[in-house]
Amino acid sequence: MSMASRKQEIVRRIALLAHEQPVLGSGLWFHTDVRNNFYYASYLFAAAANPDLQLSFDRTEAQAKACRIFTELLELQDRDPHSGTYGHWPLHLHPVPREAEPNSLPVELMGSLLMYFFHRYGAGLPERLRASMRQALEHVYRSGFFRKPLRDYNHHEAKYTAAKLLFGQWFGDEELLQDGWQSLKSTLLHVQTKGMPEYGCLPWFWHWVQAFTCALEMVRQEEIAADLRAMLDYLWTERSLYYVKGAWAGPHSRGLSHDIPKDANVLFDYVQYGDFELPHELPRVEYAGFLSYEAPAQAKAAALDRSVPAEVKRVVTKQTDSGEVRLNTYAYMTQHYAVGGVLERFREYDNEQHRWDVTFPLVNHDSVNQLFFFQPGDHYSAGDPRHQSDGGDIALNRNVSIALYPAAHGSGERMVGILPKGDWRMEERSLYGFINDEVYAAVFLLLPYAAEQLDDRITITGENGSNAVVVEVISTEEAGAIGIGSFDSFVAAMRGKRPQFEDAAKGFIRYTSLLGNQVALSVEI
Structure with a gap:
């Protein structure tokens, strides 16, 4: 099965979940995380718009349902230019979504993905929703949430960088576009020479991947696209080093409970490598069914063939108030297991450093x-x-x-x-x-x-x-x-x-x- 076929499989599967998900009294599917409403609506609309997908539900009805979710979601955006959270959405919506406080996190990735969705599917939206979505993007642009300097080279800044490129091009802001390009070049140089400070950081590594793949899908300037390809080559080479049949071996600077002690956020791996069965539970769907970039051939081949064991030794540089700290990471990769960790203890955000483990392939869900x-x-x-x-x-x-x-x-x-x-x-x-x-x-x-x-x-x-x-x-x-x-x-x-x-x-x-x-x-x- 090709990468394109696996993406289509994900679109169909999540669209079915979205179609079966009961709509709450608020007009949304979820009150836990605003982004899940956006992702599910995207998949349901995209599946219904694809005549090649075999679906068990009415396409017109499904698209109308997705549009109602989008409409309600867009209403949650802070549209007050004088507000400190202008352009933002709430994160957690319980108990009353329209009374939830805006949060800085959702727009970081959702803003760029919303632009991608509008670019790809906007022509098929009802006129009123199309206008509302266009206005939402204008509010995001005017908010300038991405106008921040590089400091930590983390997933937040990666998303700011991609947003600078996307919104700079979309709104003809050449200064912002050039700022994004410079941030991209600086980030690429940093990770190539000092490693990713967020080593094995899940699910936030996938935010890097989505943000820069989204930018590559839409940026028109070849010089910028070349640097985006170089960044994605780096990211997927890094991922491939620690890949063992659906699992991510080695140490993790941070992780959520659905990835420790079991790798469960596997959709992007499934699209890229495809050598394992998808689990029934999908804790984070995001945009794996829409965005893809094939890993460099040599890196991908090595990830898929572990018949010859390999040692991976890396030094990661962390920036602290007292200067740089160097961490030594290690992984021993084989076909049936991997052993890996980081030799030095480092107090990461929320004390989430996962120091070492033995990782097994995802063969028993x-x-x-x-x-x-x-x-x-x-x-x-x-x-x-x-x-x-x-x-x-x-x-x-x-x-x-x-x-x-x-x-x-x-x-x-x-x-x-x-x-x-x-x-x-x-x-x-x-x-x-x-x-x-x-x-x-x-x-x-x-x-x-x-x-x-x-x-x-x-x-x-x-x-x-x-x-x-x-x-x-x-x-x-x-x-x-x-x-x-x-x-x-x-x-x-x-x-x-x-x-x-x-x-x-x-x-x-x-x-x-x-x-x-x-x-x-x-x-x-």
């Missing part, structure tokens, strides 16, 4: 696909394993990860672990797993633990005190090459390989993997 341990920190709550303590050190080498968590640095919480579903055998301080019928895993803990079986995972809770964990994963093919032909023989082999935890209290752990690699963690405590 009933299970989480990440295995990791952490010491809970600020904002942690049971069921949300995204918030870690400032303590802890890790060592990563190929298929092995070691982590040490001194109790003195924690928030009083015990070390917690997340394991995917599989065949697990549990002993007092060890666990042995067979995952996806293709990977064996051994987990060694310093202290005894308690395990809780949940619908989609196993949660591990260690005893009080300083704790440590060593994880080794190995595919059945790798294991077979060294004479391990079954799960039973793997468990028997690993029972004799318990790490040297004796010096863990002094900050030293040593382990020799099944493949003969020696991995050691040595830190000052």
Whole structure:
């Protein structure tokens, strides 16, 4: 199936969801996030306008329904030029959408996507709605929300940059267009030389992709388009480095709960790579069915063929009030699993740094696909394993990860672990797993633990005190090459390989993997 076909599949699928979604008394589908109304209306209108799509509903009725949603949505925009939120929409609409306070976030991406939708489908809109949408874009332009200098090189500024290009061209504002082009060149230079400060940042990486793909779809100047292609080549090469069958391996500076401990925001990956089945639940639809840009051939081929394992080592530069901080990231990518993380702890926004994990392909949608341990920190709550303590050190080498968590640095919480579903055998301080019928895993803990079986995972809770964990994963093919032909023989082999935890209290752990690699963690405590 081609990228175009996969986009059409997404359009049809989300249009069906939109058609079946009950309309609330406010005239909208959702009060949780204003943008979801925009996305669903876009898909429903686009599907109904496409005669090649097989649909189970009346096209005229569907387009009328989408137009009613658009009309109500546009009414929520702040149109007062004297307001501090001029041109903006509310974000959360509960309980009364028309009384909700405007927020700076929705317009960042929705403003550009609204322009794209109007450009592509505006001729088919009723005249009154077409005029209202045109006026909404004028309010966005006059608001100047995007007129901000580059500072952090984050997803907000990426969207400002794309908006400068789009609104500068649309409204014939040459100064704004040139400002956007300069911002684009500066951003591209920064990420090429210093890495993305928002490493593995989901879902915000997809905002970069959408914003710049949207700009490329509409910008007419070839010199600017060339730089946009260079930016998108960089972004998709970066994505491809950490791709393993629908999943994003390696560390994440930030993430939402639908991507940790399970990769669920997968629509853009599905369009690009297409080597996994779409899950039933789609937590963020955005514009994956509309915008696409094919990754560089070499990067895409490497992402789709992990038959030869590869190590990815990168240095990411973070800007702080006291100067630059360099973070070292690592990922070991194979066909059946990946091991990755960032060696240094860094306090990210909302304390969402996801330090390390073992990532598995998206082949079992009933299970989480990440295995990791952490010491809970600020904002942690049971069921949300995204918030870690400032303590802890890790060592990563190929298929092995070691982590040490001194109790003195924690928030009083015990070390917690997340394991995917599989065949697990549990002993007092060890666990042995067979995952996806293709990977064996051994987990060694310093202290005894308690395990809780949940619908989609196993949660591990260690005893009080300083704790440590060593994880080794190995595919059945790798294991077979060294004479391990079954799960039973793997468990028997690993029972004799318990790490040297004796010096863990002094900050030293040593382990020799099944493949003969020696991995050691040595830190000052």
